[in-house]
Amino acid sequence: MSQFTKTVMEAVKFFLRNGYSSREELERWQSLIRQSAEGETSDDYLGMVSSKLTQSYEVQVSRAAALKRHPGISRFTINYLEPKLRTELDRRILASADLIKLNRQKAIDTTLSRFSGWASSIPSSDSIALNGVQGTARDTATHIQKSAEQVDYEARRVMIDQNHKLIANIDNVIATSNNAIAAEWHSHWRRPGYDYREDHKERxxxxxxxxxxxxxxxxxxxxxxxGYLDEITQPGEEVFCDCYVTYIYNLRSIPDDMLTQKGKKFMEAMSSKK
Structure with a gap:
């Protein structure tokens, strides 16, 4: 749990216990919430994103897990492309950090707005009405706390999605650099609990x-x-798309209906030479 979430929870508990006493008290808690949020700097999130995506990069590139989606491509080729792939990692880290920062600021503003409206509506502690609103107040407070907790949740979601995009872009660099001919789509629609897109399942x-x-x-x-790969959305392009493609680099692996007569004759000629 982040310090921001903890501070929001403390503020909620304070007003549930003491009611609304003054504008000054409300502003004091607003300031504390804002300070705790700003205390978690963008550098903290940049470090978190960098660690997560770099770990994935190491698996895909340094350990060559990406080769599973590029049959026929050698480990040497991956090593040769590493400067390009490293640039993609750096781009993805910065993009992820910016997106988390943007989502985080929006969540903070929403939480503060909800908190202020809720806290100022609670009767003072010496009012008998305070006892009567405790149930509703607690329900509202729970809602406010959830919006604060959403900050961390959204950060994790961004990292998961950006990780998919990183892997897809690594694949794209490898495929483009090695003149891939075609790609076979793979959907995880059979995976239990996976929220697949129907059109992706059809691919x-x-x-x-x-x-x-x-x-x-x-x-x-x-x-x-x-049709063509560029006529559809790419793997990882849509939010939380976990699909991937395996790339085809030789004519032997191309489906028969995608070979022209010239291509079939070329394949026959190649076979007769063996």
Whole structure:
């Protein structure tokens, strides 16, 4: 639990116990809440995001887990591309930190607004009416505390989503640098509890041509029934999309309906030479 959340809870308990006594007292608690929120600097979140995404980067690049989605690509290639991939990591860290900061400020302002409106509506402690509003006041206080707790929750959500985007962008750099021909979509719609998108489920195991690839330029391949990869949203592009694609780099792995007559003849000629 963050210091911001703790301070909000203390403020709520104070007003439940003492009621609203003066504007000065309300402003004092508003100031304490604001100070605790500002005490958690953007550098703290930058460090948290950096640690999480760097850990994922190490798995995908340094330990070469990304190669599972790029059959035929070597570990040497990953090492060669590391400067480009490291730049993508740095970009993703900064973007994540900015987004968390923006969401956090919005949540803080919302919490302060709700708290001020709630606290100023509670009768003073010497009023008999205070006893009568305790139940409702506590329900409202719980709602206020949840909005404060949302700050940490949203930060975690951003990191999860940005991690998906980091992995997808690492894959994109590798695929682009190595002239991938096509991509096969994989959805996690079978995973229990996964909130999949229906259109992403429909893409599962379908092949999409990468526009302008070397094989297309040579007349060997064409778009199949699913079309081009750039005609749909990309893996990780939509919020909390956990889909991924495996990339195709050779004609042997291309579905037959995506091969042109020229491509089929080329494959036959290659087979006859073996």
């Amino acid at each position: 599962d195991l379908k092949f999409y041509l990468i526009r302008g690839n070397w094989a297309q330029k040579n007349g060997y391949v064409k778009a199949g029934s699913s």
